[in-house]
Amino acid sequence: MNNTKVLAIGGSRNIGYFSSIRLLDLGATVTFLLRTPKVFDNDESIQKYIRSGKARLIQGDALVKDDVKRAWAEAAKGDDDKPVDTLLFTVGGTPHFELTKGFVISPPNLVTQSLINCLETLPSPAPKIITISSTGLTHASHQKLPLLLKPIYGYLLAVPHRDKCGAEEVVAHSAGWSWDAQDSPGVDILGSNWKAGIPIPGELKKIVVVRPAMLTDGECRADQQSSKRKKAYRVNEGDVDSSWTVSRKDVAHFLVEGVVKNWDEWEGKTVSIAY
Numbered sequence: 001m002n003n004t005k006v007l008a009i010g011g012s013r014n015i016g017y018f019s020s021i022r023l024l025d026l027g028a029t030v031t032f033l034l035r036t037p038k039v040f041d042n043d044e045s046i047q048k049y050i051r052s053g054k055a056r057l058i059q060g061d062a063l064v065k066d067d068v069k070r071a072w073a074e075a076a077k078g079d080d081d082k083p084v085d086t087l088l089f090t091v092g093g094t095p096h097f098e099l100t101k102g103f104v105i106s107p108p109n110l111v112t113q114s115l116i117n118c119l120e121t122l123p124s125p126a127p128k129i130i131t132i133s134s135t136g137l138t139h140a141s142h143q144k145l146p147l148l149l150k151p152i153y154g155y156l157l158a159v160p161h162r163d164k165c166g167a168e169e170v171v172a173h174s175a176g177w178s179w180d181a182q183d184s185p186g187v188d189i190l191g192s193n194w195k196a197g198i199p200i201p202g203e204l205k206k207i208v209v210v211r212p213a214m215l216t217d218g219e220c221r222a223d224q225q226s227s228k229r230k231k232a233y234r235v236n237e238g239d240v241d242s243s244w245t246v247s248r249k250d251v252a253h254f255l256v257e258g259v260v261k262n263w264d265e266w267e268g269k270t271v272s273i274a275y
């Protein structure tokens with residue numbers, strides 16, 4: 001992957017961070033759009049790639065369209081004229097708890113608006129896009145959750161999941177996928193004119209949406225597994241039945257070892273992952 005250029009938005013921590021480290025280890029050049037580049041000051045895993053020129057840090061905010069546009073341009077720079085190969089979009093807010101609403105993020109449309117900004121500034125040719133969502137967002141997906149998880153998703157995570165639902169609706173529109181109107185989060189998340197600048201229906205083809213089960217901070221089972229006969233995690237187009245949890249590190253493993261390395265198998269699909 002020495003000639004691969006990746007733009008990571010949301011890569012300062014969690015799935016985006018773990019995926020980026022994997023890509024850097026494979027030889028890719030990863031450009032991070034970061035509100036606070038100092039987040040990596042004491043991170044030797046990133047610092048060694050900064051010194052080699054493989055990791056680039058761009059200060060900016062995905063909620064600011066001009067910052068995203070500048071990030072695309074910076075990520076494409078190099079000795080060749082090769083454009084950005086992949087957008088790794090793993091934006092997620094830091095939630096705080098409110099008794100009447102459960103966990104909330106600020107702004108409540110952080111993920112949706114950041115993704116809209118990415119799609120409105122897409123370079124040509126368009127890169128491959130991998131974006132992280134969640135299980136249990138839509139009515140159909142919620143019905144397949146284990147019974148004990150439904151109150152958690154319906155109350156504690158309802159607000160951030162409305163945001164991710166908005167991002168999925170944006171993708172569905174541009175990719176030309178079907179979307180149930182009852183799953184729309186409404187204009188307070190999407191905005192009143194959200195379709196104006198993003199790709200028209202069916203234009204967005206090189207995209208994969210990954211829906212993890214409830215995320216944990218556990219280790220990467222796939223890396224620890226001595227036998228490859230039994231899969232460390234389950235993946236399935238659409239929903240995974242009886243999905244409980246999965247670690248962020250295993251999701252990152254799938255993003256790189258599964259999706260990036262086997263793009264043709266997953267392009268144009270929504271994929272769920274769980275233990």
